[in-house]
Amino acid sequence: MKGIILLSGLIAFTGTVYAETAEQKGMAIAVEADKRDQGWGDQATVMKMILRNSQGAESTREIRGKTLEVDGDGDKSLTIFDTPRDVKGTAFLSFTHTLKPDEQWLYLPALKRVKRISSSNKSGPFMGSEFAYEDISSQEVAKYKYKFIKDDKYNGRDVFVLEQYPQYKKSGYTRQVAWIDKEMYQPLKIEFYDRKRSLLKTLTQHDYKKHLDKYWRPARLEMVNHQTGKSTTLLWKSYKFKNGFRERDFDRNSLKRAK
């Protein structure tokens, strides 16, 4: 009993002296967001991507994805392209890592060829869209340094505003500003600043739904490039969890028979 009183006194004491820095608070929010999104195991998704050029002309891509959560490292994912029809059957296998380079293989169905490709093009566009590879790659705490900016309201919801600074090599960004929903611990909006520190893109994430009673996933993403006037909408037609995927579903053999 005495011990408990002593301990609580100690907490009260440190609480008064110890002021959390903006960096520590930013990090704590990122860690909490990561903690809340752990344990989903695997997921299968069906997506549609709508690309718009500066004149508003649209083209679409249909993609299916499988992802395996990897403890303590980036996730493994397999992406299969259904349309445009000339790239149908093309598949992309990715082992993402927090700080060391990702491992990526591309399967070209016409040649039946699996090509190991360089993962240095993190800032390159994914399928001609406004999403860069680094935007769609698995988000890990260690990929960024953080700074808490302020508490705010966004679209009527309570949010943390954070800045995050990429720590992996070859990022196209110097800084990202994220509006994190306080209830979901998921971003509602992210601004991306390029290597010249000017605003490049804004991403907004919409129509969040809770899956497995725990995991929040958006059904729609809107990415607008302010410098080119182009934009991309990413729509999730479905999320499916607990598929029982294994490592074996994410190797070069499974890449070769992805359909």
Added chain:
Amino acid sequence: MKNYLTIFNLVFFACTAPVLANEWSGNISLEMRQFGEQGLSASQKKQYGSVSIQPEWFHDWDNGRQRLTFVPFYRLDQYDDERTHADIRELSWLNVFDESELRIGLRKVFWGVSESQHLVDIINQSDLVEGLDGEEKLGQPMINYALINDWGTVDLFVLPYFRERTFAGVNGRLRSALPVDTTNPVYESDDKEKHIDYAARWSHILGDWDIGLSYFDGTSRDPSFITAVDSNGNTTLRPVYNLLQQIGLDLQATLGSWLWKIEVVNRKIKSDNNNAATLGFEYSFYGVFESSSDIGLVMEYLYDDRDKKATTPFEDDVMVGLRLTMNDENDTSMLVGVIADRDDNSRLYSIEASRRIGENYKLTLETRIFEGFTDSTNLLYSMRNDDFIQLELGYYF
């Protein structure tokens, strides 16, 4: 009422289950080839039109563990009877087990890492009338069992039937001076095309390294030729398919923006033991000129120690290429390259460019230019007048 429901359920499942993965896709392509000069033979034309179709059907069942695939192919050429041809690119059954995969039927398999030539890749015969680079292949009958281990994948192959290489006909371009008599091939094996070939390959990922080690014992896909007189009294070339044992190694190191590539083969044909290799790299510049385009620089050295006796024209050659990938919504890309022979100074230039038009069409441009082919022992000497430009419009469904 209950019975009706049961019937309804049965019909419902019968209809929905196969619909999950039972689909057709494919393409129909129109092609126009324009040659710059008259051919060496009077029977050759300057302009060729052609149309090809390649539908693809597959059906998955057993939770995706079993699959049937069917890919027929047909090309109709305006003049070349040999280029007008049909093939079954794939007709195979796949069965996936926990730690292995079994495939039976006609299929295509690719091995290797290099861009300029494919030494290690030996399972399929080249459908040479489709393209000079030999990357189009004929469907190969096979039984393939893959064992998937922590220490790599072991693929075992039994190849019960041999496919002869296709060659341009008398009225076609891009051929040898004497036409190839494909109806009278010469085989070393008494079993001829029914000789059973065997192959095995181990492939693995070791960090930044992708490695493959392969062995092949069977009929060589790459023929030599003898001059002969056919039943009509015309002098022709008869392809000679010898028995071959080949050991192959392919290796790629992926280090940042660098891809380092090695392919080496050792071949035993009759009493001859020879080696060939492709060594090279690809370096990529990402987001050049503040755009989203990438430029890749490809350099490869092509070597064959048979020298002038080699069955390929690339015995001491250097390939240099630039690959432009625009990363735009139309997937615009271009590969400009040259393969230069270090001995006789001949150069084969090529341009391949493509972009999508709308959602379902793709336009492809291909050019080959033969420069400095003055040495009559060069295997491409007979194509010295065959500079061409080719446009292809494909409809993908």
